[in-house]
Amino acid sequence: MKGKRGFSLIEIVVVLMIFAILAALAWPALTNYYRDSNEEIYLAEGDKVLTAAQVEAKKLCSEVNGATKLDDIALKDSDGKILKRTALKGELVSIYPNDTRDDVGFFCYKVEDGSCYVIYENGKLYISKDEVYYMDNIADRVRRGFLILFGDMWEEYFSKSGKVVMDSNGPNFGIKYEAKLKEMGIDISLCSFRIYVNDHGKNGDGSDATFTLTVSSKRITNEMAETKEEFQITRYIFTGGIKEGNYSKYTGTAKAVLKSENDTSGIRHNYAVIEANANSLKPVK
Numbered sequence: 001m002k003g004k005r006g007f008s009l010i011e012i013v014v015v016l017m018i019f020a021i022l023a024a025l026a027w028p029a030l031t032n033y034y035r036d037s038n039e040e041i042y043l044a045e046g047d048k049v050l051t052a053a054q055v056e057a058k059k060l061c062s063e064v065n066g067a068t069k070l071d072d073i074a075l076k077d078s079d080g081k082i083l084k085r086t087a088l089k090g091e092l093v094s095i096y097p098n099d100t101r102d103d104v105g106f107f108c109y110k111v112e113d114g115s116c117y118v119i120y121e122n123g124k125l126y127i128s129k130d131e132v133y134y135m136d137n138i139a140d141r142v143r144r145g146f147l148i149l150f151g152d153m154w155e156e157y158f159s160k161s162g163k164v165v166m167d168s169n170g171p172n173f174g175i176k177y178e179a180k181l182k183e184m185g186i187d188i189s190l191c192s193f194r195i196y197v198n199d200h201g202k203n204g205d206g207s208d209a210t211f212t213l214t215v216s217s218k219r220i221t222n223e224m225a226e227t228k229e230e231f232q233i234t235r236y237i238f239t240g241g242i243k244e245g246n247y248s249k250y251t252g253t254a255k256a257v258l259k260s261e262n263d264t265s266g267i268r269h270n271y272a273v274i275e276a277n278a279n280s281l282k283p284v285k
Contacts, residue, residue: 039127042111045088046118046125052085053095053104061102070097071185072141075104093117093131094190096138138191139215139234143247145181146195146213150242153177154206164197167273169220171263192220194274207241214254214274225256225272233278252281 056078061068079092091110098105108131109118117128146153157166157173167174169192181188194214201208217232224231233254236247256272263269 038115042116042118042127043125045086045090045111046109046120048086048088049082049092049107049109049118050104050120050125052082053107055085056082057097057102057104069101070103072096072187073182073185076187088112096141099140138188139236141186142181142188142191142193142215143213143236145184145186147242148184149177149180150206154209158197158200158206158209159204162200164200165273166195167259167271168193169271169273170259171261171267171269171271188215190219192216192218192272192274196276201241209241210237210239212237214278216254216274220256220272220274222258222270222272225258228255230255230279233274234284235278235281249284250278250281251284252278254278 053075057070057075060074060078061070062074075095075097079095082095083090083092089112093108093110095107096105097103104120107120109120110131111118117131119126119128153166153173157163166177168178168188169175178188178193193216195211196214197209197211199210200206201210213236215234217234220231230253233252235250235252237250238247240246254277255275257275258270259273260268260270
């Protein structure tokens with residue numbers, strides 16, 4: 001009886017090549033299955049966050065000018081309570097009310113392993129590899145805040161001093177009015193603003209002034225000015241004072257520049273501001 005012959009080197013190589021081809025063909029299907037199953041898990045986590053956030057939002061609604069309204073900052077400060085309800089270990093990066101301020105309108109949730117973000121926006125949940133800010137929401141809240149503050153701001157700053165620029169990072173009035181927005185429940189910790197008066201007008205009270213309000217998509221820093229980093233902006237151009245509907249709205253990009261100013265104690269501060277020139281401005285209807 002003849003002994004059994006072993007596999008030859010060529011046969012072994014052929015078998016390995018077949019396995020390699022089969023593995024290559026199967027790999028995309030396996031990775032797609034893994035990715036899809038992971039996305040389903042992350043979206044389910046996002047759904048838990050949404051449910052918990054909506055419960056917390058209803059608890060936080062308070063009476064503002066006779067109407068039930070949700071406070072931006074109160075909602076943001078409740079992020080720990082929201083995640084506690086879900087027992088999830090990710091991070092609620094940002095959360096904002098909807099336009100009518102009676103429910104959750106937007107949130108950005110970072111999953112525990114940091115591989116992606118679950119975004120809730122326009123009534124839908126989706127996955128993003130990048131952190132997302134609700135830029136339009138933030139910019140419009142700043143604009144609405146200045147509708148209320150404009151009279152005091154004009155009297156205290158633009159009219160008395162004859163100044164034409166106010167920056168949110170400024171050591172004097174910029175920081176002061178940022179704090180006033182915060183007191184109104186408008187959180188702008190993730191953005192910066194600049195007001196530039198093109199024409200003080202003739203009435204003296206700003207009712208016929210022409211100026212721009214620019215809100216950045218992120219909080220600008222001195223480092224951003226030094227590296228010439230570009231960011232998204234929303235710009236409102238007002239003609240005839242700040243009035244609801246009395247403006248044109250644009251989006252585009254800009255860079256930060258450094259500015260120097262003394263505070264009320266005479267201490268010199270260098271800080272970043274949104275540059276006056278903007279790129280690729282497009283009207284928003």
